[in-house]
Amino acid sequence: MHLRTDRASRACYRTDGGQIVYGFPDSVAHARSPEDVAGVLRNAQRDGTPVTCRGGGLTTEGESVAARGILLDLKGMHRLIECDGKTAWVEAGMTWHQVAEALRPLGLDYTSAPLNMLSSVGGTLGVGGIDVNSPRHGCAADQAVELEVVTPTGEIVRVKEGDEYLERVLLGYGQFGVITKARIKVRTYKPMTVRHVLYTNIGVALEDMMRLVEQDAVDACAILTLRDDVIALILGFEGEPKALPLHDTAEPIVYAKMAARFALHPWRLRDVGFLLRRKNDLLPALHNPLFVRDGAVHDRTVVFSRLIWKYWGGPQVVIPDLAITRANFEAAARRGIEVCKTYFPYFTLYAVMIRKFGDRPRYEMSAIPATADDHVCGIEFSPLLEGARYSRDHFQRFKNAIYDVGLELGGSYYRFGGVMKPYVRRMFGDKMVNRHRAMKQALDPAFILNRDVVFDRPEAG
Amino acid sequence: MSDLNFGECIGCGLCILGCPAYEETGFDLLTARGRNKALQSGLAAAEMVEPIWACTLCGYCDAICPTHVHNVEIVLDLRRQLSGTVGTTAPVSRPLVLGCTIRERAPHLIPSIVEFLRRIGRPAGPIDEGCCGSLDVEAGRAMPSRAKAGVVADPICLEQYDAEFLGMLAMQHLDLFELPMPFYYFAPHRIVNREHAIAYPLYDALRRRFGCDMNFELNRLARSKSAGSVQGLSGRDARDIPAAVARLLQHSRAERIITCSPADYLAFREYSGRETRFITECLR
Numbered sequence: 233m234h235l236r237t238d239r240a241s242r243a244c245y246r247t248d249g250g251q252i253v254y255g256f257p258d259s260v261a262h263a264r265s266p267e268d269v270a271g272v273l274r275n276a277q278r279d280g281t282p283v284t285c286r287g288g289g290l291t292t293e294g295e296s297v298a299a300r301g302i303l304l305d306l307k308g309m310h311r312l313i314e315c316d317g318k319t320a321w322v323e324a325g326m327t328w329h330q331v332a333e334a335l336r337p338l339g340l341d342y343t344s345a346p347l348n349m350l351s352s353v354g355g356t357l358g359v360g361g362i363d364v365n366s367p368r369h370g371c372a373a374d375q376a377v378e379l380e381v382v383t384p385t386g387e388i389v390r391v392k393e394g395d396e397y398l399e400r401v402l403l404g405y406g407q408f409g410v411i412t413k414a415r416i417k418v419r420t421y422k423p424m425t426v427r428h429v430l431y432t433n434i435g436v437a438l439e440d441m442m443r444l445v446e447q448d449a450v451d452a453c454a455i456l457t458l459r460d461d462v463i464a465l466i467l468g469f470e471g472e473p474k475a476l477p478l479h480d481t482a483e484p485i486v487y488a489k490m491a492a493r494f495a496l497h498p499w500r501l502r503d504v505g506f507l508l509r510r511k512n513d514l515l516p517a518l519h520n521p522l523f524v525r526d527g528a529v530h531d532r533t534v535v536f537s538r539l540i541w542k543y544w545g546g547p548q549v550v551i552p553d554l555a556i557t558r559a560n561f562e563a564a565a566r567r568g569i570e571v572c573k574t575y576f577p578y579f580t581l582y583a584v585m586i587r588k589f590g591d592r593p594r595y596e597m598s599a600i601p602a603t604a605d606d607h608v609c610g611i612e613f614s615p616l617l618e619g620a621r622y623s624r625d626h627f628q629r630f631k632n633a634i635y636d637v638g639l640e641l642g643g644s645y646y647r648f649g650g651v652m653k654p655y656v657r658r659m660f661g662d663k664m665v666n667r668h669r670a671m672k673q674a675l676d677p678a679f680i681l682n683r684d685v686v687f688d689r690p691e692a693g
Numbered sequence: 694m695s696d697l698n699f700g701e702c703i704g705c706g707l708c709i710l711g712c713p714a715y716e717e718t719g720f721d722l723l724t725a726r727g728r729n730k731a732l733q734s735g736l737a738a739a740e741m742v743e744p745i746w747a748c749t750l751c752g753y754c755d756a757i758c759p760t761h762v763h764n765v766e767i768v769l770d771l772r773r774q775l776s777g778t779v780g781t782t783a784p785v786s787r788p789l790v791l792g793c794t795i796r797e798r799a800p801h802l803i804p805s806i807v808e809f810l811r812r813i814g815r816p817a818g819p820i821d822e823g824c825c826g827s828l829d830v831e832a833g834r835a836m837p838s839r840a841k842a843g844v845v846a847d848p849i850c851l852e853q854y855d856a857e858f859l860g861m862l863a864m865q866h867l868d869l870f871e872l873p874m875p876f877y878y879f880a881p882h883r884i885v886n887r888e889h890a891i892a893y894p895l896y897d898a899l900r901r902r903f904g905c906d907m908n909f910e911l912n913r914l915a916r917s918k919s920a921g922s923v924q925g926l927s928g929r930d931a932r933d934i935p936a937a938v939a940r941l942l943q944h945s946r947a948e949r950i951i952t953c954s955p956a957d958y959l960a961f962r963e964y965s966g967r968e969t970r971f972i973t974e975c976l977r
Contacts, residue, residue, distance in 0.1 A: 241722050244722045288706060307919055541703070545703050
């Protein structure tokens, strides 16, 4: 293990993907093995030193930013250890890109992972991980069938499906242990043909997506919008594209309606530039000849991952989200759009569905809301800043307003840690939070591991 | 400092995916993202000697950066700050620039290079004599100064010359070569990453035609192994080249390696344990 305390080593972890929260750790530990992790945690437990885990560092609410203590960088554990064709045993510091690179020579791919391939396996399994094929395969955390975990007191354990501790660690927001290896499901690699259809009404688009998912009619799908002017249902086929009965609007009609709207509201004409710019970001990336052969996108995960940064990336990234039931999907989208319009001239929605697998204990107090439905619904609301800068307070008010919608409609959030922690008790209630905090305290007596990300320390609570 | 746009780095980390220093060490600090975040924190060059010297200028980070940060320029500028005294270089214009590596460490390649150029009707002499100064430029001891040349055989010399690259000319005349399968072609990473729009299609055409393994990764960019860098060539702070060779070849069952990058040719010959040929050695 390498322990670094020089200023440059600490400075490069000063913020996370959101670039809203900043902090300097006292030292950086680069772990190469579970024994390294165990050593750090044992010493920290003894000394009461906070340990903040970091994989890809792509949290947005400061969850992987250390204001003091030890920053534990896990990316040095990045090997594919074995693969039997159905599962792969991987070190948890691997990014999903590294997983894809390692599996591709075997003709394999991971099953479901975040669109952003810079995320690490361990970090993703701790929070969820939503892919465009999550309607069929569920979140990334549901692809893990076995884990190696270092407990907060430094014990290295191996757990399988059905073990209670595995259920605590998956979707556990890094509170109950450090995932160091994972056995994840893999599948045959297939290129994807991507199509999109347009809508002028978000409700109709959501209805169509929910129906497609219910019928399992497509291999992948999601909704992406530019404000609420352009609403695209993106469809992915891992074979020949199929004709689907949809209630979309023909593109010429969408554009004609838009032109009429802008003619009646000429002060919105500048929005045309925004729409064209963003369209020019999106479509060429999806049709880049480097990645498209015979009409199908090869390595779509790479294409999407790069597109994400071009489309959503910026000096500040704010992505409040709602995880909601099907019954409230449309209401959440419509109310969220109104919030977006209050705070920003330009924004985008990304809506997906996520398959649930029964009532697994891991779903409790997670981004998967309690519902009897087979699927839950997620919506991300992202301001597209177009070069404008806003204060942290402005962003925080916006996030609060989105999360207040979630409180009223019931559900959960994907990003409820870090600076959004005050919503944890409001969403999940004192009883559940206290029960989970008691579990954390039993495992982590000194409350060292990812301290203050989700739970208040006992003395503060 | 106006084009040293490290402030534009949004921390996405795409640059780490193919960074040779990161592949070897796993240290964020040694990547473009790490350097840029440290610079954004107000650190000076003197506090960043290790990350400044870790960069092999392979150009992967510049090619993939969604906000177009000029990472190579930033590193060169930081090296000049560390160096203190910065001179100038004056490369001499020549029809053929072989470069120091071929002239001094692999002169047996010269006849096949000259023969290839003769067959495609390019003048092959007189050749260069002294160093073009690219190593001084990369070490921060000199400012770059571009000269015209006909054909340049070593990618590192293209830092100093406006010229055609021998390896890309070879890709345009593949029928002149006998390329026995199965082989691994190591494409010159600097050329592929920095001149991606022109160079990648040429080398990808080779892959499609022969089905050979190559040093491309999923982003369609080229992985490097640091041999053809100032560190690899000067021996100062060189990365672990044998380990990089092993990483590149770990999934390849190719019996031989072919390349058009002289320093990489020598490194593969020394460390791969497989037959290694320079592209012009494969002339029919």
